[in-house]
Amino acid sequence: MSRIFLISANKVASPYAVYPLGMSIVAAALKKAGHQVQQFDLLARGDSIDALKGSIHHYQPKYIGISLRNIDNVDSTASMGNWYVEDTRRLITKLRATTSVPIILGGPAFSILPDDILSYTQADYGIIGEGEQAIVQLVDDLNAHRTVPKIIRQRSDYLEGRQILSPCWDENLCQYYVEQSGILNLQTKRGCPYHCTYCSYPLLEGTRVRTRPIAGVVEDIHRLIALGHNKPIFFTDSVFNDSEGYYLNLAEAIIRSQLKIKWYGYFRPTGMRLKELRLLKKSGLSAMEMGSDGMTDATLTGLRKQFGFASIEAVDRLCHLEQIPAAHFFMAGGPNETEETLSKGLANIARLKKSVVFLFSGIRILPGTLLHKQALLEGVVSPTDSLLRPRYYFSSQVTPSRMNELIAYSFRKNPLHFFPPSEADTKVATLRQLGLIGLMWDRLFHYP
Numbered sequence: 001m002s003r004i005f006l007i008s009a010n011k012v013a014s015p016y017a018v019y020p021l022g023m024s025i026v027a028a029a030l031k032k033a034g035h036q037v038q039q040f041d042l043l044a045r046g047d048s049i050d051a052l053k054g055s056i057h058h059y060q061p062k063y064i065g066i067s068l069r070n071i072d073n074v075d076s077t078a079s080m081g082n083w084y085v086e087d088t089r090r091l092i093t094k095l096r097a098t099t100s101v102p103i104i105l106g107g108p109a110f111s112i113l114p115d116d117i118l119s120y121t122q123a124d125y126g127i128i129g130e131g132e133q134a135i136v137q138l139v140d141d142l143n144a145h146r147t148v149p150k151i152i153r154q155r156s157d158y159l160e161g162r163q164i165l166s167p168c169w170d171e172n173l174c175q176y177y178v179e180q181s182g183i184l185n186l187q188t189k190r191g192c193p194y195h196c197t198y199c200s201y202p203l204l205e206g207t208r209v210r211t212r213p214i215a216g217v218v219e220d221i222h223r224l225i226a227l228g229h230n231k232p233i234f235f236t237d238s239v240f241n242d243s244e245g246y247y248l249n250l251a252e253a254i255i256r257s258q259l260k261i262k263w264y265g266y267f268r269p270t271g272m273r274l275k276e277l278r279l280l281k282k283s284g285l286s287a288m289e290m291g292s293d294g295m296t297d298a299t300l301t302g303l304r305k306q307f308g309f310a311s312i313e314a315v316d317r318l319c320h321l322e323q324i325p326a327a328h329f330f331m332a333g334g335p336n337e338t339e340e341t342l343s344k345g346l347a348n349i350a351r352l353k354k355s356v357v358f359l360f361s362g363i364r365i366l367p368g369t370l371l372h373k374q375a376l377l378e379g380v381v382s383p384t385d386s387l388l389r390p391r392y393y394f395s396s397q398v399t400p401s402r403m404n405e406l407i408a409y410s411f412r413k414n415p416l417h418f419f420p421p422s423e424a425d426t427k428v429a430t431l432r433q434l435g436l437i438g439l440m441w442d443r444l445f446h447y448p
Helices: 021-032 049-059 085-096 108-112 114-121 132-143 171-180 201-205 214-226 246-256 274-283 297-302 309-321 339-350 370-378 400-411 421-433
Strands: 003-008 036-041 063-067 103-106 125-127 184-186 233-235 263-267 285-293 326-332 356-361
Touching (some): 003 049, 036 049, 049 085, 063 132, 085 103, 103 108, 103 132, 171 184, 184 214, 246 274, 274 309, 297 339, 339 400, 356 421
Parallel strands (some): 003 036, 063 103, 233 263, 285 326
């Protein structure tokens, strides 16, 4: 048995503070294997290095694990102050002054660029992909003084849904996130069967959807309520509305269990009818975030979204009919973008008058994605370029600065449309000062 100190390195609370779910699931795996675990959240502790050092000194761990949530904020209009790898490097430097125990990196950000991040931060080890079994094996190997590689790569097989553990929620952290954002999060499945050109989810979780037992998810919700946290839940699945209908079965189970909850999720804006939407609303669906991405059929094809803009409008109309707040996330300047598609796309978005819209300029290039391959073919990046620092794809048929001007001009009169997305931060901050909690963008809706 070993003492293991886990750190959530995320310090970003925009648009709202997000509970470190990955760290809590790894903690559950380590505890199940018989280890002692302490969880430390930099965001919840106010980025206090003194508090971190004091906790480590008191706990005397044998290993330290650091979870990296994001590499950067994927916003081409933002400054390099939103590049989070440098923060991790400084954190590790400070830890080295406190302890000599091995430092292990993990989390989605690390898994995307493992070699570069390990080299840059000078951590001892790193785990790619699902960390539950890998970190237990790594600790066992290190305890047995076996030789192990610096980077533990994903096994060829992923965990089955029944093997995905319930989070080891920390009551103090739960209380912090309830007070700060009023949202706790939960995962019902892993894997994404779609092949959107820019997305890293299939690389991180595989393309086969692995659903957790519905009874286990419902039990987790009951546990949160028992802890006194009957607050909205955000289901963090890459796509909540899976094509096999698991999400509908879950909604029915929530209704049968008489759980009176509010919940949110990430949705693919296609494949839902009024019947399904009403079932979800009955189970507690209170707002939807949609990966709409392309503003026209041409750019949706360029992103390999496998649906057209008509699908986006159809789901949007249903949301408005059922008075369910909806937010669409779009990206301008991607594959197939031209001046003509930009003009048409902005006109399409203008028709979404009753939805919040967040629009990104350009697309962050991530290694191993189809977009990365396209960027290599087009000479946007070279094979020797590191993608550790943000690099963005822009169609050669648009000028980014001119495109940004046109977007800003088009969005200027609609208070629900935000470009760049950080423009919403001021409104969110104002709402939080009024003592409101939740997603915040859904507070901008006023249904009769």
